[in-house]
Amino acid sequence: MPEHLASAPGTDPLIPPSSSAANAPAPSLRVINEALTAGLAAAVVGVVLGLVVSAVRPNLPLSGVGSFGEISALAAGAVAAASTGTAYWRSRHSPGQEWRLTLAPWRFAVNAVSVVIVHTILAILGTIALYYVLGQGFIGLTMEPFWAAVLMAVNLFLAAHLGYVSASRMTTQRMSTLLVSFIGIGALTATITAPEADWWTYHFSQLGTFDTVSSWIFNGTLIAGGLLVTTFAVYVANDMRALVDRGILTNPHSPRTVSAVFVVMGVMLAFVGIVPVDVNLVIHNLAATGMAVVFLGLLIAAPRVLRGMPRTFFVTTWGFLAALVISVALFVVGYFGLTAFEIIVFSLVFAWIAVFIRFLGVAGLRASA
Known part of the structure; x- marks a missing residue:
C-alpha cells in the first residue's frame, strides 16, 4: 500500500485529520x-x-x-x-x-x-x-x-x-456547489428530454421509467449524485473536525455523526436511481422515503449535534423544518400532487446542504471576530 494513501492507526476513514481545506487559496x-x-x-x-x-x-x-x-x-x-x-x-x-x-x-x-x-x-x-x-x-x-x-x-x-x-x-464549498448544480442540471435535462409530456401528472420518479436517454440521464444523475454525496461527507467531516479542534463546535461526535448521515443519504439517493420505480416499487420507495426521514432527523437533531454553529443557522434550519412539515401537510390534504411534493422535498434537502456549508465555512470567523 502506498505510504501516502495509508490510514493513520486508530483513525476513522470517514473523518480525516483537520485542516484548512475550506480556506484553500486561489489556484x-x-x-x-x-x-x-x-x-x-x-x-x-x-x-x-x-x-x-x-x-x-x-x-x-x-x-x-x-x-x-x-x-x-x-x-x-x-x-x-x-x-x-x-x-x-x-x-x-x-x-x-x-x-x-x-x-x-x-x-x-x-x-x-x-x-x-x-x-x-x-x-x-x-x-x-x-x-x-x-x-x-x-x-x-x-x-x-x-x-x-x-x-x-x-x-x-x-x-x-x-x-x-x-x-x-x-474544497467543501466547491463540492457543495458542484453537487447542487449537478443534481439540478441533470434533473432539468431529464424533464426536458422526457418522451411523455405529461410525466409530471404521475410522480417525479416517472422520469426514470422510460426506456430512453431521458431515463438514463435521470437515473444516472441520482446514482452519480449519491456517490458524490458520500464524497461530500468526507469533506464535511474534515472541516467539522477542524472546528471541533478549535472549540467552535462543542459536540466532539458531530463530525462522525453528520458525515455518517450524509453517507446514508448518498447511498439512498443512489438506490433511488439504481432501482427505478417500475423495477421494484418497494425498494425504490424505501430508499426515497428513507432519505427524507434521515434528513428530517438531521434537522431535528441539529441544535444538539451542531451545537456551536451561529444562531442564524439554527433559525434557518428551523425554517427548513417548518417548510418540510407544511409540505407534508399540504400533500396529505391534497393541495398539491405527489410530483410537486417530491420536488419540494428534493429541493429542500439540497438547499439546506448549500446553506449548511456556507454557515460551516464562516463559523470560525464568528469566533475570531
Missing part, C-alpha cells in the same frame, strides 16, 4: 499552467478528431441524433474524465489538500471516481446543450472539415481546461 500558477497544458493537448486531439469525423461522416448536422454535437459530447466527456482524474490525483499535495493523503485507499478511490463521473456527465450535458443552441441558431448548417476541427478543438479545450481547474481546487 496556483502551477495549476493554471497544467490546466492550460491539458486544454491545449485536448485541443490538438480535437483538431485531429474533427478532421477524421468530417472525413468519415461528412456533412453531419450540428445537433440531433447521430449529429456532430453528439460525437463532440462523447469526446468532451472523455477528455474531461482524463483531465479531472489527473487534476484530482495531483492536487493531493496542494496547500489545504494534504489531508487527503491520509485517506484510506478505498475512500480516496471512491472520492476520485465520484468527482470524475460528475465532471464527465456535466461536460457531456453541457456540450449537448451548446450544440442544441447552435443548431437552433444555424438551422440546416452541416459540418465542413475546417469548422469541424475548430469546433471540436474549442469544445475539448474547454472541457479539459475547466475540468482540471475545478478538480484541482476541490
Whole structure:
C-alpha cells in the first residue's frame, strides 16, 4: 500500500485529520499552467478528431441524433474524465489538500471516481446543450472539415481546461456547489428530454421509467449524485473536525455523526436511481422515503449535534423544518400532487446542504471576530 494513501492507526476513514481545506487559496500558477497544458493537448486531439469525423461522416448536422454535437459530447466527456482524474490525483499535495493523503485507499478511490463521473456527465450535458443552441441558431448548417476541427478543438479545450481547474481546487464549498448544480442540471435535462409530456401528472420518479436517454440521464444523475454525496461527507467531516479542534463546535461526535448521515443519504439517493420505480416499487420507495426521514432527523437533531454553529443557522434550519412539515401537510390534504411534493422535498434537502456549508465555512470567523 502506498505510504501516502495509508490510514493513520486508530483513525476513522470517514473523518480525516483537520485542516484548512475550506480556506484553500486561489489556484496556483502551477495549476493554471497544467490546466492550460491539458486544454491545449485536448485541443490538438480535437483538431485531429474533427478532421477524421468530417472525413468519415461528412456533412453531419450540428445537433440531433447521430449529429456532430453528439460525437463532440462523447469526446468532451472523455477528455474531461482524463483531465479531472489527473487534476484530482495531483492536487493531493496542494496547500489545504494534504489531508487527503491520509485517506484510506478505498475512500480516496471512491472520492476520485465520484468527482470524475460528475465532471464527465456535466461536460457531456453541457456540450449537448451548446450544440442544441447552435443548431437552433444555424438551422440546416452541416459540418465542413475546417469548422469541424475548430469546433471540436474549442469544445475539448474547454472541457479539459475547466475540468482540471475545478478538480484541482476541490474544497467543501466547491463540492457543495458542484453537487447542487449537478443534481439540478441533470434533473432539468431529464424533464426536458422526457418522451411523455405529461410525466409530471404521475410522480417525479416517472422520469426514470422510460426506456430512453431521458431515463438514463435521470437515473444516472441520482446514482452519480449519491456517490458524490458520500464524497461530500468526507469533506464535511474534515472541516467539522477542524472546528471541533478549535472549540467552535462543542459536540466532539458531530463530525462522525453528520458525515455518517450524509453517507446514508448518498447511498439512498443512489438506490433511488439504481432501482427505478417500475423495477421494484418497494425498494425504490424505501430508499426515497428513507432519505427524507434521515434528513428530517438531521434537522431535528441539529441544535444538539451542531451545537456551536451561529444562531442564524439554527433559525434557518428551523425554517427548513417548518417548510418540510407544511409540505407534508399540504400533500396529505391534497393541495398539491405527489410530483410537486417530491420536488419540494428534493429541493429542500439540497438547499439546506448549500446553506449548511456556507454557515460551516464562516463559523470560525464568528469566533475570531
